[in-house]
Every structure is written in structure tokens, then in C-alpha cells.
Amino acid sequence: MTDTQVSRVRMTGISKRYGALQSLDNASLDLKPGEVLGLVGDNGAGKSTISKVLSGAVIPDAGTIEIDGREVAFTSPADARAARIEMVYQDLALCDTIDVAGNLFLGREPKRRIAGVPMLDKKLMHERARDMLSNLGIVIPDTRMKVENLSGGQRQSIAIGRAASFNPSVLIMDEPTAALAVAEVEAVLELIRTVSQRGVSVILITHRLQDLFLVCDRIQVMYEGRNVAERRIEDTNIEDVVNLIVGRKFAARSAGHNREKGVSS
Amino acid sequence: MSSEPNAYASHPPRMREATILDKVVANGGVMSIALFFVACCLFFAVTTDAFLTAPNLLNVIRQSAPLLIVAAAMTFVITTGGIDLSVGSVLALTATLSAAALQAGVPWPLAIVLMLLLGGIVGVIQGYFIAYERIPAFIVTLAGLSVIRGFALLITGGYSIPIEPTSPFVALGRAWVFGIPAPALIAIVILAVAYIAFNETHFGRYVTGVGANAEATRRAGVNTRRITLWVYVLSGMAAAAAGVILSARLGSGSSNAGQGFELDVIAAVVLGGTSLFGGRGSLVGTVLGALTVAVLANGLILSHLSPFFTPIVTGFIILVAIWLNFRLFRGGAKGR
Numbered sequence: 001m002t003d004t005q006v007s008r009v010r011m012t013g014i015s016k017r018y019g020a021l022q023s024l025d026n027a028s029l030d031l032k033p034g035e036v037l038g039l040v041g042d043n044g045a046g047k048s049t050i051s052k053v054l055s056g057a058v059i060p061d062a063g064t065i066e067i068d069g070r071e072v073a074f075t076s077p078a079d080a081r082a083a084r085i086e087m088v089y090q091d092l093a094l095c096d097t098i099d100v101a102g103n104l105f106l107g108r109e110p111k112r113r114i115a116g117v118p119m120l121d122k123k124l125m126h127e128r129a130r131d132m133l134s135n136l137g138i139v140i141p142d143t144r145m146k147v148e149n150l151s152g153g154q155r156q157s158i159a160i161g162r163a164a165s166f167n168p169s170v171l172i173m174d175e176p177t178a179a180l181a182v183a184e185v186e187a188v189l190e191l192i193r194t195v196s197q198r199g200v201s202v203i204l205i206t207h208r209l210q211d212l213f214l215v216c217d218r219i220q221v222m223y224e225g226r227n228v229a230e231r232r233i234e235d236t237n238i239e240d241v242v243n244l245i246v247g248r249k250f251a252a253r254s255a256g257h258n259r260e261k262g263v264s265s
Numbered sequence: 266m267s268s269e270p271n272a273y274a275s276h277p278p279r280m281r282e283a284t285i286l287d288k289v290v291a292n293g294g295v296m297s298i299a300l301f302f303v304a305c306c307l308f309f310a311v312t313t314d315a316f317l318t319a320p321n322l323l324n325v326i327r328q329s330a331p332l333l334i335v336a337a338a339m340t341f342v343i344t345t346g347g348i349d350l351s352v353g354s355v356l357a358l359t360a361t362l363s364a365a366a367l368q369a370g371v372p373w374p375l376a377i378v379l380m381l382l383l384g385g386i387v388g389v390i391q392g393y394f395i396a397y398e399r400i401p402a403f404i405v406t407l408a409g410l411s412v413i414r415g416f417a418l419l420i421t422g423g424y425s426i427p428i429e430p431t432s433p434f435v436a437l438g439r440a441w442v443f444g445i446p447a448p449a450l451i452a453i454v455i456l457a458v459a460y461i462a463f464n465e466t467h468f469g470r471y472v473t474g475v476g477a478n479a480e481a482t483r484r485a486g487v488n489t490r491r492i493t494l495w496v497y498v499l500s501g502m503a504a505a506a507a508g509v510i511l512s513a514r515l516g517s518g519s520s521n522a523g524q525g526f527e528l529d530v531i532a533a534v535v536l537g538g539t540s541l542f543g544g545r546g547s548l549v550g551t552v553l554g555a556l557t558v559a560v561l562a563n564g565l566i567l568s569h570l571s572p573f574f575t576p577i578v579t580g581f582i583i584l585v586a587i588w589l590n591f592r593l594f595r596g597g598a599k600g601r
């Protein structure tokens with residue numbers, strides 16, 4: 001990962017205001033091909049907002065986005081999808097009354113033509129949905145189940161499966177493991193490793209700081225809509241990251257469990 | 266430790282094959298209206314002589330064609346989480362204008378096309394305010410209800426405009442094709458197309474998506490505003506088709522036609538199990554709901570009750586049917 005390499009994503013000077021609240025204030029983000037970036041920050045720091053800007057779901061007030069060195073202007077999520085940017089949203093963005101396969105394929109359902117009229121190819125959708133889920137090791141009993149009848153973790157798995165299965169070049173995961181059990185968290189981290197080895201750039205937003213140290217190459221810290229720090233993973237430790245997140249020396253016990261490691265490095 | 270693996274291994278699978286009962290419960294909305302429809306038919310078959318006769322049943326189908334057509338389109342609207350209160354007024358406007366157009370010498374096929382176009386334009390205007398200006402559908406179409414009815418009254422001065430009985434136009438409402446009334450045939454074709462569009466096409470899928478989670482559907486790259494606009498175009502055109510058929514059947518266009526029609530349509534759709542909150546719709550349910558509303562009106566008249574009883578009974582039935590729907594079938598399909 002040399003500095004001469006063209007960035008997969010380069011966001012500069014991104015600002016977004018919601019009424020009186022400056023959600024993003026001249027924020028930036030840089031991501032190389034195959035790199036895993038951990039995006040951390042306090043609640044309300046603007047992590048979800050900047051990733052939604054990249055996924056086309058939020059239009060920024062100012063700033064530029066470059067994908068593979070070419071400037072783009074996303075006017076809708078469809079544009080970002082066309083640029084092969086996929087996102088697991090924090091709120092999952094699933095349609096409760098649509099079945100599992102329908103949610104996986106939402107917005108890009110396979111077509112078949114009957115007398116020239118394009119129709120949903122439901123059979124193909126269910127077949128491919130089963131393959132997609134089993135490739136990712138996700139256990140859902142039936143792709144015909146409505147998403148509203150799944151457990152919280154199963155729903156999260158569907159959202160991850162949807163983002164990971166359509167050959168993304170940038171994969172954004174906004175707290176993908178919040179509802180997952182131990183084995184499923186491991187599977188997601190493993191997924192991040194394998195896709196990044198294939199050259200997919202990944203943005204991982206999480207409050208489980210120990211996970212960052214398992215998969216990330218670099219960590220970017222945001223505070224009140226601004227970038228405040230950036231660290232290569234080998235140059236930092238959990239305690240350092242916690243202090244950067246809250247903006248001062250922090251002595252909370254939840255941050256102390258890795259103290260030995262932190263002191264030694 | 267040694268006994269623990271058994272706790273994981275030796276259980277029967279948690280999913281069993283869906284039984285017929287599972288399927289009945291999962292389709293609770295449609296099943297309860299189907300039962301209710303059959304019960305209504307049986308009741309009137311037993312209590313009146315005339316109900317269960319071929320002429321009467323064909324008459325019911327013929328008269329309910331406008332209701333069926335508009336209810337099919339309204340199913341799309343309500344499934345997006347919207348509502349269209351203007352359909353009764355659009356029906357009145359197109360009924361009067363088609364009569365006026367024929368009187369002015371416009372050829373009848375052109376008159377029909379113009380009416381459908383008018384309904385579509387009304388839908389575009391209302392849909393624009395709802396989808397692009399984000400004004401609640403209830404408000405926009407309530408205003409539409411008033412404005413469009415006003416136009417109909419203004420054009421006719423409150424009188425009804427007769428249609429020449431020799432015009433081929435009236436065949437739309439009165440002809441018989443293969444032993445079936447023409448309006449019923451038109452309704453059947455429209456219902457079949459609507460069923461396929463709703464269940465088998467991308468458009469139908471996105472209609473459900475917009476009602477279930479509009480933001481999620483938008484983030485999936487779907488142009489949700491265009492989908493929303495289109496459902497109002499559909500309901501406007503369906504109301505126009507209903508207006509044309511009604512004026513053809515009655516042989517005149519009256520600006521007072523279709524008073525309260527929107528309520529019958531919404532009742533039919535909701536009776537059929539489509540959720541007013543959006544995301545859940547059933548066209549089979551809508552057909553059964555519309556036929557139930559039609560059979561009730563017909564049966565009550567045949568029972569020699571005052572026709573003024575019809576709205577009272579219909580209102581009660583709607584409340585009871587939906588209450589039963591909530592109580593009986595809530596468990597299976599939806600836990601929350």
C-alpha cells in the first residue's frame with residue numbers, strides 16, 4: 001500500500017448541515033484499494049452521515065468525492081450502486097413485509113420476459129439467495145420468510161449478505177456486528193479479511209474497538225463532524241483510540257481491559 | 266460437559282413443512298374476507314328468493330365493475346401507505362365530460378381516450394404534490410375531491426347530460442359478450458393485469474417496498490418518488506375508466522355520480538386485508554372485499570329494507586370484519 005497508489009475513494013471537504021446542526025464539517029476520508037479503514041467516534045460524531053454521503057443516500061452541501069481518481073457527483077443511491085459502492089446501514093434498511101430473497105435483491109431483481117413483458121424471476125431469486133446466504137455461512141431456514149419474522153441478528157446477516165454479494169469495490173459496514181452472536185461476529189470479521197484480500201476496500205464503523213485491531217489497516221477518528229486523528233493500526237492501541245474518541249485522557253474501566261497490551265506497545 | 270452435545274444435536278428441526286393450516290393463518294386477511302363473503306352470500310340466498318338467480322348475480326357483477334376497477338388501483342395506492350380520496354369526483358367528472366364530449370360530436374373512441382388521459386393528468390398533478398412536494402396524500406386528494414367535483418358541477422350546472430342511446434358508446438356499459446356483461450369483462454381483464462403487476466413485476470415489488478420502508482427502498486437505488494407518482498396516475502385512470510363505464514351503463518353523465526364512492530372503494534380494499542399503514546396488500550382480498558360490498562348493497566335491497574339501511578349496515582360490517590381480522594388472525598402472520 002504505497003502512497004503512489006490511486007485512492008479507491010477520496011472524499012475531501014465534505015460538509016452537511018441539518019437545520020441548526022452541522023453534522024459534517026469539512027470532513028475527509030481516504031481509502032486505498034484493498035484497505036480496511038476503521039471509522040470511530042462518539043455517538044453523533046458523523047460517522048453514519050459521511051458513509052451515507054459515500055453511498056449516495058445523503059447529498060452533501062459541499063465537498064468532492066473521487067472514485068479511482070475520477071470525480072463523481074452522486075445524486076441518488078442508484079449512482080453509488082452503479083459505482084459498486086455497497087453499504088450495510090446502521091438501521092439495516094430492510095423491508096419488513098418483503099421476503100428474505102426479495103430484500104437481498106431489492107432494487108436489482110432478476111428479470112425474465114413473458115411475451116416481452118419484464119417480470120420478476122422469483123425462482124432464480126430464491127435459488128441465488130440460497131447460494132448467497134450459504135456462501136456467507138448465514139443460516140436462514142427459508143428464503144421465503146418475511147424479514148419481520150427473523151431475529152435481530154438474522155436481519156443483520158441479511159443486510160450484510162446483501163451488501164457483500166454483488167461484487168462491491170467499496171464495502172461500507174455501519175455497526176454490522178451490533179446484534180450478532182460470537183460466532184457470527186467472527187464470520188463477519190473473516191468476511192472483511194477475505195474481501196479485502198480480493199481488493200475490496202472496506203470501511204468498518206464499530207464501537208467494538210477490539211474488532212478494529214483484528215481487521216483494520218488504519219483507523220480514522222471523528223469528533224463533532226470533523227476528522228480529528230488518523231493512526232496506522234500498528235502505531236496505536238485501544239487506550240490511545242479511546243482517548244482520541246473522547247478527546248481527553250479517559251479512565252473508564254471499559255477501556256482498561258487491554259491496558260497491558262497498550263502499555264507494552 | 267459430556268452431556269452437552271446432546272442438547273445441541275438430537276432435536277427435531279425447528280422448521281416444519283408449512284401445513285395447510287399454517288398457510289391459512291399466514292393469509293389470514295384473505296381467508297377471513299373469503300369466509301365472510303361466503304357467509305353473506307349464503308345469508309341472502311336463504312333469506313331472499315331473488316338473490317341466488319343468474320340474472321341477479323350477473324347484475325351484481327355488472328354494477329360492481331366500477332368498484333372493482335377502482336379498488337384494484339386503490340390497492341396499489343394504499344399499499345404504498347397512501348390514500349386517494351378523489352376517485353369519486355374523478356368518476357363524476359369523467360362521466361359528465363364523456364357525455365358532454367359525445368353530445369359535442371366527439372367520436373366515442375376518442376372520448377374514451379381523452380377521459381383516460383384526463384384521469385391520468387389528475388393523477389400526475391396529485392402524485393406530484395404527494396411524491397415530490399411531500400404533502401400528505403390525505404390532504405392532497407381531499408383537496409382534489411373538492412376541486413374536481415366542483416368542476417363537474419360547474420360544467421353541467423348540476424344537471425345530468427344524456428347520451429344518445431343509439432351511440433356504440435353505451436355498449437361499454439350495457440352489452441353482453443359471451444354471456445357476460447361488458448363492464449364485468451373489462452373489470453376482469455383489468456383485475457388480471459393488476460394482479461400480475463402487483464405480484465410479479467418490479468413495479469409491484471417497489472410499491473410494496475415503498476409502503477414497507479420507503480427510505481430502505483430508496484437506498485436500494487429505486488426511484489421511489491416515481492413509483493409513488495405512478496400509483497396516483499393508476500388510480501386516476503381507473504377512476505376515469507369507471508366514470509366512462511358508469512355513464513355508458515346509465516346512458517347519461519351526472520355530476521352527482523359517485524358521491525361517497527371513494528369510501529366504498531377504500532372499504533373494499535381494507536376489507537380485503539390490505540393494510541392502511543402500507544407494505545401489505547392483496548388483490549385477491551380486494552376482489553373479495555369489493556364483491557362483499559356489492560353483495561351487501563344488493564342483498565339489503567332484495568330484503569325489502571329501506572335502501573338507507575345500506576350505509577349503516579356496510580359501516581358496521583366493515584368495523585366488525587376488520588376487528589375479527591385483527592383478533593382471529595393476528596397471531597400467525599405477524600407477531601409484533
Ligand SMILES: Nc1ncnc2c1ncn2[C@@H]1O[C@H](COP(=O)(O)OP(=O)(O)OP(=O)(O)O)[C@@H](O)[C@H]1O
Pocket residue numbers: 018021022023041042043044045046047048049050090
Ligand atoms: N436526517 C437527519 N436529520 C437531522 N439530523 C441528523 C440527521 N442525520 C444525522 N443527523 C445528526 O447528525 C449528527 C451525526 O449523526 P450520525 O448518525 O452521522 O452519527 P454517528 O457518528 O453515526 O453516531 P452513532 O455512533 O450514534 O451511530 C447527529 O448529531 C445527528 O443528530
Ligand SMILES: [Mg+2]
Pocket residue numbers: 047048049090174
Ligand atoms: Mg451511526
